[in-house]
Amino acid sequence: MAVAFLGCTHNFNCLALYHDQAVLPEFRQSKGLSFLVNSRISRGKQSRASMEMRGSGGPMTSDHSAVKIPLVLTVAGSDSGAGAGIQADLKACAARGVYCSTVITAVTAQNTVGVQGVNIVPEDFVAEQMKSVLSDMDVDVNWPDNRELQMKQVSNSMAALVVDPVMVSTSGDVLADPSILALEKRSPCVTADTCQKLEELLPMADIVTPNLKEASALLDGVKINTVSDMLSAAKLLHDMGPRNVLVKGGDLPDSLDAVDVFFDGEHLYELRSSRIKTRNTHGTGCTLASCIAAELAKGSSMLKAVKASKFFVETALDYSKDISIGKGPQGPFDHLMNLKHNSGRQVRFNPSDLFLYAVTDSRMNRKWGHSISDAVKDAVQGGATIVQLREKDIETGDFLEAAKSCLQICRAHGIPLLINDRIDVALASDADGVHIGQSDMPAHVARSLLGPEKIIGVSCKTPEQAEKAWLGGADYIGSGGVYPTNTKENNRTIGLDGLKTVCLASKLPVVAIGGINISNAREVMEIGVPNLKGVAVVSALFDRECVLTETRKLHAVLTEATAAAAAAAK
Numbered sequence: 001m002a003v004a005f006l007g008c009t010h011n012f013n014c015l016a017l018y019h020d021q022a023v024l025p026e027f028r029q030s031k032g033l034s035f036l037v038n039s040r041i042s043r044g045k046q047s048r049a050s051m052e053m054r055g056s057g058g059p060m061t062s063d064h065s066a067v068k069i070p071l072v073l074t075v076a077g078s079d080s081g082a083g084a085g086i087q088a089d090l091k092a093c094a095a096r097g098v099y100c101s102t103v104i105t106a107v108t109a110q111n112t113v114g115v116q117g118v119n120i121v122p123e124d125f126v127a128e129q130m131k132s133v134l135s136d137m138d139v140d141v142n143w144p145d146n147r148e149l150q151m152k153q154v155s156n157s158m159a160a161l162v163v164d165p166v167m168v169s170t171s172g173d174v175l176a177d178p179s180i181l182a183l184e185k186r187s188p189c190v191t192a193d194t195c196q197k198l199e200e201l202l203p204m205a206d207i208v209t210p211n212l213k214e215a216s217a218l219l220d221g222v223k224i225n226t227v228s229d230m231l232s233a234a235k236l237l238h239d240m241g242p243r244n245v246l247v248k249g250g251d252l253p254d255s256l257d258a259v260d261v262f263f264d265g266e267h268l269y270e271l272r273s274s275r276i277k278t279r280n281t282h283g284t285g286c287t288l289a290s291c292i293a294a295e296l297a298k299g300s301s302m303l304k305a306v307k308a309s310k311f312f313v314e315t316a317l318d319y320s321k322d323i324s325i326g327k328g329p330q331g332p333f334d335h336l337m338n339l340k341h342n343s344g345r346q347v348r349f350n351p352s353d354l355f356l357y358a359v360t361d362s363r364m365n366r367k368w369g370h371s372i373s374d375a376v377k378d379a380v381q382g383g384a385t386i387v388q389l390r391e392k393d394i395e396t397g398d399f400l401e402a403a404k405s406c407l408q409i410c411r412a413h414g415i416p417l418l419i420n421d422r423i424d425v426a427l428a429s430d431a432d433g434v435h436i437g438q439s440d441m442p443a444h445v446a447r448s449l450l451g452p453e454k455i456i457g458v459s460c461k462t463p464e465q466a467e468k469a470w471l472g473g474a475d476y477i478g479s480g481g482v483y484p485t486n487t488k489e490n491n492r493t494i495g496l497d498g499l500k501t502v503c504l505a506s507k508l509p510v511v512a513i514g515g516i517n518i519s520n521a522r523e524v525m526e527i528g529v530p531n532l533k534g535v536a537v538v539s540a541l542f543d544r545e546c547v548l549t550e551t552r553k554l555h556a557v558l559t560e561a562t563a564a565a566a567a568a569a570k
């Protein structure tokens, strides 16, 4: 049968799924195995441009109303503790902006202590779930009765296939075959038959992602204790047929880094990230695999998907390193990176605070004989909705004193005060947060220092920087220079187009910055993207004799521009 996925209008929907023995009945021994099938981007049907457009919220389909969403389907086991398995896949895909449907192959009774039981879903019912999803969710599949044809159908209709050969978790729990669990988790924990059946699947995979124990099991028990062993294992696994191999080194003994080895059949890559010191690593493997699937579904190439996914895991582990869920040795982590926000933060950042964003400049204040606190007072009274102290040539002690007095002014008006770059000054003064640039402290480090309640803004000129800011836990993006400016040396101008590109690429609220004043603020607000929340200005307010008057004028321009935009949208 002609496979509709490749030929129909839906062909830039990508599906990822874990296969299981229900569609591969001959894999009976491997009941607990889960396999992830993914998008065929690497096989190159879609144009990258169309994938990117879809990833950013467009384009519309031919009926002009529906927004196409990248899809992932996982076929895997459920983890009642919700750190790994299906639950990890759902959270990882949600965090990556991809829809995930789920076919459940096994239900585990599991928590942070370990796996207490496994209940296998009958093969027929796994097949029924597959049929329900595949016959409906944008993959136009004609579902055959014959199991072998079903397997072919699934393989053909997916854009690519990711196989995560789940057999042994980091906790040491055996997930490959329930009969082994009943035998007190003895070692070797994976049956030869399981490996043999998996071998049959590998040639179909676009990538296989074993951890150290799983790689060893697939290679007849070969010892993998060093990075050099991992490199050899990746090559040997590649000989078993998958297009790409990722040997995950989360459990590598005595390793200061978290090292994974990637092999595409030609080049070997050692992918290193910092090893986060935390008990909360349950489900890193599932998360990595589903994140790779999600990135592929968005149109990424394989290596880029793997790198982005590794960075995602590292960032989420770092964010979650001090959360406490469960009493056992291996806790879950927070894929969406907002649990601490919700439990701790009293007043969440309000994006409308970005409306008129005043950024101070000591040189200008000196020129006009204004003290920092007088300048801030005038800006606040004139209608500034947030203030940032950007003091480049001031002693630390003076900066702290200025921050404290400005904080009193801002608090009295109920508006936030941010500190540029200096996390120490923000902490010492108890300011509301910081604004950081690309060469300052990375957002995720700032977040871990400042905790969940402080506001973090990051300057971004590109969608890639915006993505990193979001992953790092930023609350907003400052994007520019929109126009040329003298306030900042060597600052590349990105123009209104560059601003719009960053806004469209991010879910975060954005404030425009760079050369904005009362004569051009209106055209900035008129670019017509909902997450552009306001303008940030320096000289338009502070390189003027009367800060109060200038702020009032700019406030009026912005109010008019937003009212006009709202009327036009109706």
Ligand SMILES: Nc1ncnc2c1ncn2[C@@H]1O[C@H](COP(=O)(O)OP(=O)(O)OP(=O)(O)O)[C@@H](O)[C@H]1O
Binding pocket: 084, 168, 169, 170, 171, 210, 211, 212, 248, 249, 250, 251, 258, 259, 260, 273, 274, 275, 276, 277, 278, 281, 282, 283, 284, 285, 286, 287, 288, 310, 313, 314, 317
């Ligand atoms: N402490 C850590 N800090 C940073 N990265 C880590 C850490 N632990 C694991 N990783 C990364 O997480 C990913 C998953 O690797 P791991 O070897 O733990 O898989 P796994 O054993 O299949 O996971 P699990 O069984 O816990 O779901 C890899 O990219 C690995 O480098």
Ligand SMILES: Cc1ncc(CO)c(N)n1
Binding pocket: 076, 077, 078, 079, 084, 085, 086, 108, 110, 166, 168, 169, 170, 175, 282, 283, 284, 285, 286
């Ligand atoms: C259901 C399930 N799948 C995978 C893993 C691997 O972490 C786990 N612990 N539980």
Ligand SMILES: [Mg+2]
Binding pocket: 169, 170, 211, 250, 251, 281, 284, 285
């Ligand atoms: Mg692990």
